[in-house]
Amino acid sequence: MTKTTSTTPLISAHNLTCIREERVLFDELSFNINSGDIVQIEGPNGAGKTSLLRILAGLSRPYAGDVKYLNDNITHSRDEFNEALLYIGHLAGVKSELTAEENLNFNLRISGYDNHNTSDILAKVNLSGFEEALAGHLSAGQHRRTALARMWHTNCKIWILDEPFTAIDKKGVEELEKLFLTHVSNGGCVIMTTHQDMSLITEPRLRKIKLDYRFI
Numbered sequence: 001m002t003k004t005t006s007t008t009p010l011i012s013a014h015n016l017t018c019i020r021e022e023r024v025l026f027d028e029l030s031f032n033i034n035s036g037d038i039v040q041i042e043g044p045n046g047a048g049k050t051s052l053l054r055i056l057a058g059l060s061r062p063y064a065g066d067v068k069y070l071n072d073n074i075t076h077s078r079d080e081f082n083e084a085l086l087y088i089g090h091l092a093g094v095k096s097e098l099t100a101e102e103n104l105n106f107n108l109r110i111s112g113y114d115n116h117n118t119s120d121i122l123a124k125v126n127l128s129g130f131e132e133a134l135a136g137h138l139s140a141g142q143h144r145r146t147a148l149a150r151m152w153h154t155n156c157k158i159w160i161l162d163e164p165f166t167a168i169d170k171k172g173v174e175e176l177e178k179l180f181l182t183h184v185s186n187g188g189c190v191i192m193t194t195h196q197d198m199s200l201i202t203e204p205r206l207r208k209i210k211l212d213y214r215f216i
């Protein structure tokens with residue numbers, strides 16, 4: 001890996017261009033995200049927020065440009081980057097035919113965590129008593145909480161979250177905001193999209209990257 005210092009960005013975008021169906025969603029987009037940053041990707045429906053998050057997470061390739069993790073292109077440092085990355089997309093990786101507990105276990109196991117107390121973690125997202133409920137039978141907010149529960153048990157520094165607050169009630173949003181603040185105070189970063197206002201994390205604490213789509 002490239003030599004890093006305390007000021008090396010955790011993740012950086014270099015001249016990113018994304019084109020979908022002949023539409024330029026963004027071009028020559030560059031930014032650094034450091035330890036301690038909470039960044040909101042902002043823009044109207046269809047502006048390219050999810051597309052940008054997926055490119056930052058290495059799940060899709062940009063038309064041009066690079067994403068670096070600790071100054072190394074993520075295509076070169078794939079394993080190290082994946083170890084540092086927690087990505088929760090808006091489909092959220094929750095299987096309807098599994099229980100809340102089975103979903104959490106599955107998501108933690110594929111991230112390499114074997115030793116955990118699922119009941120304790122589910123209690124943190126207010127799902128005590130719903131451990132054995134099929135995810136397909138949970139309410140929209142409980143379903144989302146099942147997806148987000150893994151954030152309470154991770155060592156990943158980089159959190160990339162697509163619409164984490166969707167269907168979450170006001171108190172739940174505040175609990176998530178507190179979790180984000182704790183995470184970044186421990187050296188992590190959060191990159192997310194949301195159409196919802198936050199009460200604890202606001203500008204200037206919150207950095208915003210604005211996308212506006214246009215046509216070629």
Ligand SMILES: Nc1ncnc2c1ncn2[C@@H]1O[C@H](COP(=O)(O)OP(=O)(O)OP(=O)(O)O)[C@@H](O)[C@H]1O
Nearest residue numbers: 020021025043044045046047048049050051052193
């Ligand atoms: N794989 C793809 N192939 C073709 N078009 C795509 C693909 N992925 C996204 N798009 C298009 O790119 C545009 C941006 O989509 P994206 O999901 O990134 O927007 P968004 O800003 O996250 O929107 P929203 O706020 O509605 O979630 C949309 O018009 C979408 O149809």
